[in-house]
Amino acid sequence: MTQDQASGLRMMNQPNNEKVKVIAVSGGKGGVGKTSVSINTAVALAEKGKRVLILDADLGLANVDVMLGIRAEKNLSHVLSGESELDDVIVRGPKGIGIIPATSGSQTMVELTPAQHVGLIRAFSEMRTQFDVLIVDTAAGISDMVLSFSRASQDVLIVVCDEPTSITDAYALIKILSREHGVFRFKIVANMVRSLREGMELFAKLSKVTDRFLDVALELVATVPYDDNVRKSVRKQKLVVEAFPKSPSTIAYHSLANKIISWPVPEQPGGHLEFFIERLVQRPDHHEGNVSE
């Protein structure tokens, strides 16, 4: 689809001009806590009155719905194949958050075909469901899908934890996003840390290498403590923010949610998801940097 076609679709289908904040949550490495950060923060935002939608773009492994014990009849694969619209696959989670489930684990669709990519862009431009924040829980690694969602989002959150490969994989992701996709600002979440200090040290480790080799700006936006209640609540198929409202990680997710609310949404003519779709269709060499300058 060309950009012109994309504009046409938007003009036909955008129901209103509400501004939407789109945040990609990435990590480079798997298992760092991306999904936990995405859904707990989503529920914290919902508790503050925001309408939140999570796109589970972790196409290799269905995650969000499993973590919440939700049985989804339809998922992103039905949208990609053109059988369903995005509005029809959205399932409701705690506090009314909307979830667009990923394809099931049996389907290995880590990379999208060009036709599926076009289908996804069309699906977004035709979506009628109203929301204030879209959180894209991307897959681990640096597939095209991760790169295009990160490029298209206003804010890119990178989750890291204290494991050597977490820092190197986060660095690899930041390098490719900055060098080839025009993303220069990154918001770092230090996860599973034993102390605030450990979080700051982790951030310092990553900034040291990015400052030396890349032209990017990193900001530490959250330090989520290691918290046994995260796993305990998963076993109950609940989220820690619901099951343990006073737990240290819950407090950290709420503080991240408050920050997210304070981040400006860039002024875009037409509003809604226009910029997101625009940037999903953009080729990597046509970028201008993240929008949240």
Ligand SMILES: Nc1ncnc2c1ncn2[C@@H]1O[C@H](COP(=O)(O)OP(=O)(O)OP(=O)(O)O)[C@@H](O)[C@H]1O
């Ligand atoms: N703050 C935390 N304290 C303790 N355990 C945590 C914390 N955050 C996440 N975990 C645990 O770490 C494991 C990995 O978390 P999660 O599934 O959210 O990671 P992920 O990065 O999305 O992984 P994947 O890429 O494999 O989907 C889970 O067992 C989760 O319960």
